[in-house]
Amino acid sequence: MLTIPVEIQILFAGILFFLGLIGLLVRRNMIFMLMSIEIMFNSAGLVFIIAGTHWQQPDGQVMFIFILAVTAVEVAIALALILQVYHHFKTLDADAVNNLKD
């Protein structure tokens, strides 16, 4: 068993979430934005696992399985949308897809 205090583990998950957030805000390529969302999902699941281990309950792992299912659906839909955007605009720049703005 780990003897690391749970704050350090939460801090690790927080660092990963923060990196994903930075990637989402900074990058304009849609593939990279989707990857950053994946990183954030994964760190959220990591928090669930840490909490489940901390309280010795299986609920955290159950929640991670649900996150996995949601992530799989999200990735499939988002990649299909990216393919459509690429066919329409011939670019993956998120700033180019602003026809809904005005």
Add this chain to the structure above:
Amino acid sequence: MDIFFYIAAVVAVISTIMAISGRNAIHSLLYLILSLLAISVVFYLLSAPFIAALEVIIYAGAIMVLFIFVTMMLNIGLEREAEKKWMKPKMWIIPSILASILLINLILALKHVQPITINKEAIQPKQVGISLFSTYLLAVEIAAILLMAGVIGAYHLGSQKKKVKHRFLEIK
């Protein structure tokens, strides 16, 4: 035991930074896969071996392959001269070092760790399964509906609309 956690955490953070700061999409995806593997080592150390296996199989195995497939289909990962740079050591030396650190870490951790069946405090996959299909049965069915909607939505969005063109109506 703790040092293995720290090593895996450092590898995960470094490879995540490389993933979000890379210019080439394929290289960033490889770094992201490495990050997922490091996080699965962390899951194993957190006494969740079932989740560690799921992370490798579904995240690194299925979802990331989907990413790489789309990236290669869109042909954005590589430029014209990229093929010359493929074999440069700069491209693969850092992922290789990080991956070998992770492998050594995992081997040493497996040597030091108690077998998971002896450890009474570890949460067994059996408990997870019982909880999943008793307490959370409704959520499992909702997840099934969500997956169904995902399949239909991805099929609808992914299908190319066939352009119906008559030869007289075609605008030159």
